[in-house]
Amino acid sequence: MTARRTITSAVTGFLSVAIGLIWVFPLYWAVNTAFTVEEKTAQIPPSWFPAPILIDAFAYVIKYTAIIRWYVNSVITSLAITGCVLLLTMMCGYALSQMKFRGRQFVYIAILAGFMIPAATNVVPLFMFMNTLGMVNSYWGIILPQLAAPIAVVIYKQFFDQMPLELSDAARMDGGTDLRILFRLFLPLNWGVTWALAIILFIGAWNNFFWPFIVIGKTPMMTITVGITQVQSWYGIAYPRQMASAVLAALPTAVLFVIFQRRVAQGVAITSGIK
Amino acid sequence: MASISTEAADLSVQRVRHSRRRTPWGTVIILVVPFLIVYVAFLIYPTVRVFQLSFTNSDIAGIGSYVGVANYVKLWKDPIFWQSLWHTAYFIILTVVPNTLLGLAFGLIVVRQKKVVRSIVLVLLFMPFILPVSVVTQIYLWVLSAAYGIINFLLGTKINWFQDPNWAMPSVAFVTIWWTVGFNILLFIAGLEAIPKEYYEAASLDGAGGGFRVFRFITWPLVWPVTSLVFTLQLILQWKIFDQVYLLTNGGPFNRTIVVLMYMYQQAFTRYKGGYASTISIALFVIILITSLTQIRLLRSRGAA
Numbered sequence: 001m002t003a004r005r006t007i008t009s010a011v012t013g014f015l016s017v018a019i020g021l022i023w024v025f026p027l028y029w030a031v032n033t034a035f036t037v038e039e040k041t042a043q044i045p046p047s048w049f050p051a052p053i054l055i056d057a058f059a060y061v062i063k064y065t066a067i068i069r070w071y072v073n074s075v076i077t078s079l080a081i082t083g084c085v086l087l088l089t090m091m092c093g094y095a096l097s098q099m100k101f102r103g104r105q106f107v108y109i110a111i112l113a114g115f116m117i118p119a120a121t122n123v124v125p126l127f128m129f130m131n132t133l134g135m136v137n138s139y140w141g142i143i144l145p146q147l148a149a150p151i152a153v154v155i156y157k158q159f160f161d162q163m164p165l166e167l168s169d170a171a172r173m174d175g176g177t178d179l180r181i182l183f184r185l186f187l188p189l190n191w192g193v194t195w196a197l198a199i200i201l202f203i204g205a206w207n208n209f210f211w212p213f214i215v216i217g218k219t220p221m222m223t224i225t226v227g228i229t230q231v232q233s234w235y236g237i238a239y240p241r242q243m244a245s246a247v248l249a250a251l252p253t254a255v256l257f258v259i260f261q262r263r264v265a266q267g268v269a270i271t272s273g274i275k
Numbered sequence: 276m277a278s279i280s281t282e283a284a285d286l287s288v289q290r291v292r293h294s295r296r297r298t299p300w301g302t303v304i305i306l307v308v309p310f311l312i313v314y315v316a317f318l319i320y321p322t323v324r325v326f327q328l329s330f331t332n333s334d335i336a337g338i339g340s341y342v343g344v345a346n347y348v349k350l351w352k353d354p355i356f357w358q359s360l361w362h363t364a365y366f367i368i369l370t371v372v373p374n375t376l377l378g379l380a381f382g383l384i385v386v387r388q389k390k391v392v393r394s395i396v397l398v399l400l401f402m403p404f405i406l407p408v409s410v411v412t413q414i415y416l417w418v419l420s421a422a423y424g425i426i427n428f429l430l431g432t433k434i435n436w437f438q439d440p441n442w443a444m445p446s447v448a449f450v451t452i453w454w455t456v457g458f459n460i461l462l463f464i465a466g467l468e469a470i471p472k473e474y475y476e477a478a479s480l481d482g483a484g485g486g487f488r489v490f491r492f493i494t495w496p497l498v499w500p501v502t503s504l505v506f507t508l509q510l511i512l513q514w515k516i517f518d519q520v521y522l523l524t525n526g527g528p529f530n531r532t533i534v535v536l537m538y539m540y541q542q543a544f545t546r547y548k549g550g551y552a553s554t555i556s557i558a559l560f561v562i563i564l565i566t567s568l569t570q571i572r573l574l575r576s577r578g579a580a
Contacts, residue, residue: 013392016384020399026453027402029425030414042423092310099306101298107307114314116567117322120515120536121556124543125324126317128337148318153310178302207407209518214544225407229522239417246413250406257405261398264405268461272508 034058034243041239057240058248061231067245069220070227075252077142077212077223078205085149085201086194093156094182098168108157114150123214130215141215142223146205152197155270159193160186193270199260200267203253224249325560328553335547346554356555358530359538362444366516366534369448371509377452378459378505379498383490385460386467397464401457411454412522419446437524440531447523447532454519459505466501470494507570514563535559 033041034057035050061067095101096108126145127136135141163186171181187194212223219230228245257264329346333339350356385397403411419426421435436446474493517536520526526533526541533541536559543552 009389012384013388016388016396017392017399019381019384020396023453024399024402026414026418029418033417044423044428046423046425046428088310088313091306095303095306099299099303101300101303107311110319111314114318116564117318118511118515118560118563119318120517121539121560121563122318122321122325124335124539124549124552124556125321125328125337127335127543128549129316129321129324131336144313145317147313148316150314150318178299178306182306203405207405209408214540225409228413229409239420242413243417246410250410253405253407254402257402258398261394265461268458269465272458272462272504 030243030246033239034247036240038238038240057238057244061241061245061248065231065245066220066222066227067224067231067248070222070224071248073139073142073221073227074206074223074225077139078202080139080143081146081205082198082201084143084147085152086198088147089149089152090156090187090194091182092153094160094178094186096153097157097160098181098186099178111150111153114148115154119145119148120210123211126211127214135215137216137218137221139221142212145211145215146208149201151271152201155193155197156190159190163189192266195260196263196267196270199256199263200271203256203264206253322560325553325556328550329557331550331553333549333553335543335549337549339550342550346551349551350554350558355530355533355538356535356558359533359535360558362532363514363516363534365444366448366451366520367510367513369445370451370513371506373448374452374456374459374509375502375506377456379463379502381456381460382463382467383494386464397460400460403454404457406454408454408518409522411450412519415446415450415453416523419450438528440528443524443528443532447519450523451513451516451519459509462501462505463498466498467494470497503573507566507573511563511566511570514559514566 032048032050035053035055036047037054037056040047092111096104096111130136130141130145133140135144167185168181171185176185206223207225208223209225213226216222216226219227222230228242228249231242231245328337330341330343331339332342332345381400385393385400388396416437418424419436421427421433421438424436426436427433434442436442470493474497475489478489478493515536516534517540520532520534520537521540524532526537535555539552539555539559542548542555
């Protein structure tokens with residue numbers, strides 16, 4: 001019985017890993033191509049391994065495209081979005097959860113209503129607005145509209161609602177102001193959710209295509225997610241170069257994911273409302 | 276009943292506690308106003324403005340005059356708009372149900388594995404989801420390329436996946452499922468793990484036997500809340516399809532894959548018709564709103580039951 005069970009679990013384990021490997025085969029294929037010479041991409045049968053391993057495509061992309069600049073743009077805007085969203089929504093969520101003031105319920109309902117607004121259908125007036133502010137083709141243009149994240153406010157409010165009342169009461173008795181209670185007490189006690197949100201927000205900002213694509217027209221100002229689509233149109237079809245740029249663009253979020261798997265999973269659960 | 280009365284008690288405690296203190300308006304303003312400014316400026320204002328613009332003949336700079344409901348009449352008679360609506364619906368049919376069921380199937384596979392195998396399989400299946408859409412499309416433009424694509428080689432075919440009128444949309448749908456199923460798997464794993472083990476033990480004691488019967492009478496009904504959540508999340512998301520279609524087929528061949536948001540984009544940013552593009556936006560907005568409200572109603576009615 002146990003022997004049979006061990007064999008069964010070994011077989012299903014093997015099969016499930018096999019399914020996983022087949023699923024990510026396109027990723028392997030991209031890496032394989034990125035390390036080969038261009039002539040080999042037009043060869044039948046194709047070569048299954050890059051032999052010899054060549055970094056020419058990477059060197060070319062780094063030297064002759066603005067990929068380093070796109071990287072910098074993406075790092076700056078994604079970090080700014082992550083930091084600002086966390087700060088703004090944490091403060092707002094704290095007030096909605098812990099402070100009583102006239103209009104609190106109204107503000108909360110107004111923020112909840114924002115869930116139903118699809119940002120994608122707002123790009124025309126948003127572009128006009130950015131144009132009026134002179135922020136088209138700028139970091140501000142990329143960053144500001146992505147700060148309006150009502151979901152993060154609601155998540156923080158719900159987490160702060162679960163904090164025991166005695167905690168903030170005791171802190172107030174000791175003369176703690178609300179700002180101190182938020183940053184010295186509630187923030188340290190909720191590092192977990194903040195981390196999970198931070199990683200999800202960063203990956204989301206890094207991967208966002210539609211809005212940066214709309215608001216940025218100048219190649220040097222593009223984020224990497226938009227920029228790598230240009231590698232194709234500039235140089236015609238050159239698969240190793242395209243795959244090299246794709247691998248470079250995917251690297252930061254892929255590394256973040258491998259390091260912070262649990263937090264990513266938690267972030268997905270929190271933001272989708274399953275918790 | 277008991278829980279309701281404790282809740283009421285909690286509320287009254289809170290009320291007493293707060294009424295003793297004056298509202299510190301300075302602090303409230305510091306905490307709430309920064310987010311509210313961003314929220315109103317970049318979400319509420321554009322939502323109002325897109326509605327207003329839909330009644331004008333504005334260009335993309337926002338300059339124009341009111342034309343009444345002319346844009347809406349034009350939209351009603353615009354064959355390309357109806358085409359784009361149908362293509363979006365077709366894309367939804369091709370993605371939403373398969374993506375939900377595949378997420379459940381993969382979720383079932385993952386939860387059955389032990390520690391190391393389990394995390395390996397989960398990482399592999401989830402990995403595509405964290406990639407930028409343009410990375411995914413670049414990879415598939417190569418993997419599914421007509422002449423030297425590896426898939427055509429393995430299948431022994433010569434299909435031009437993204438340019439063949441019949442294959443273009445199914446190919447975009449396949450890429451979308453490959454990219455996003457990891458998200459659904461995570462939600463299903465959470466749902467499957469919430470099912471009490473005793474149910475399965477009881478089933479095996481009762482000799483319910485066959486894996487399919489257990490799935491049919493225990494797993495499926497108990498995981499249903501997650502299934503409907505995944506389904507409706509997908510539905511709302513896929514109405515807004517743009518990125519993959521733009522990057523893989525650019526609406527072609529012969530507009531065969533043009534979707535609503537792409538038509539809006541073309542009108543706004545290649546033909547500079549800000550007013551008409553806003554009208555298309557409103558149409559999509561209303562569709563998504565109806566979908567969201569239906570979802571809320573469904574979730575409510577289930578919660579009450």
